[in-house]
Amino acid sequence: MKIELRKLKIAEHMSEETTAFSAEIYVDGKATGYAKNDGRGGCTGYHSNGDEKSRELMKSAEAYCLTLPAQRIDMGSGRKPLVIEMNLENFIDELVEASQSEKEQKKLEKKMINTIMWGQPKGRSYAQVKLPQPITSYPLPAIQKTIDSYKKEFKEGDVFLNTNLEVLGVKL
Numbered sequence: 122m123k124i125e126l127r128k129l130k131i132a133e134h135m136s137e138e139t140t141a142f143s144a145e146i147y148v149d150g151k152a153t154g155y156a157k158n159d160g161r162g163g164c165t166g167y168h169s170n171g172d173e174k175s176r177e178l179m180k181s182a183e184a185y186c187l188t189l190p191a192q193r194i195d196m197g198s199g200r201k202p203l204v205i206e207m208n209l210e211n212f213i214d215e216l217v218e219a220s221q222s223e224k225e226q227k228k229l230e231k232k233m234i235n236t237i238m239w240g241q242p243k244g245r246s247y248a249q250v251k252l253p254q255p256i257t258s259y260p261l262p263a264i265q266k267t268i269d270s271y272k273k274e275f276k277e278g279d280v281f282l283n284t285n286l287e288v289l290g291v292k293l
Contacts, residue, residue, distance in 0.1 A: 122185045126216050138162030142217050148178040156213045165210050186212045238282040
């Protein structure tokens with residue numbers, strides 16, 4: 122079963138506790154309903170389009186999501202992981218999160234053309250050094266020397282976030 126969100130509109134300026142969004146739900150390529158979250162910490166709501174076929178597709182999507190594995194979130198510090206059972210609401214939230222992550226990754230990759238970045242993988246912040254020219258315009262030994270000098274500033278768990286450095290032959 123293919124469940125997807127189309128016409129996804131994320132309202133970051135309205136997101137407080139959760140991501141504020143609205144989207145159309147498609148099941149197996151058919152418009153089935155809509156979903157939204159007001160961004161103030163409440164649940165994501167979803168509804169079928171109201172006709173019999175849409176209600177049937179929504180019920181099928183709900184049943185399908187219940188068969189998916191639970192989401193496990195590492196709580197760190199030797200604590201037990203948080204286990205969230207899968208359902209259609211959580212599945213929709215994961216689709217929204219994946220869309221946001223993809224959008225953010227594209228922005229970072231564009232920035233990586235002339236910026237060296239490092240930090241925690243999947244972290245919310247990172248250090249960066251913007252170069253006056255694209256990284257590819259510098260000789261490899263100069264890039265390597267720069268990379269090695271910034272490695273000394275790493276905190277525990279930091280890595281280079283650039284996806285374009287290894288392609289150039291830089292040893293991370």
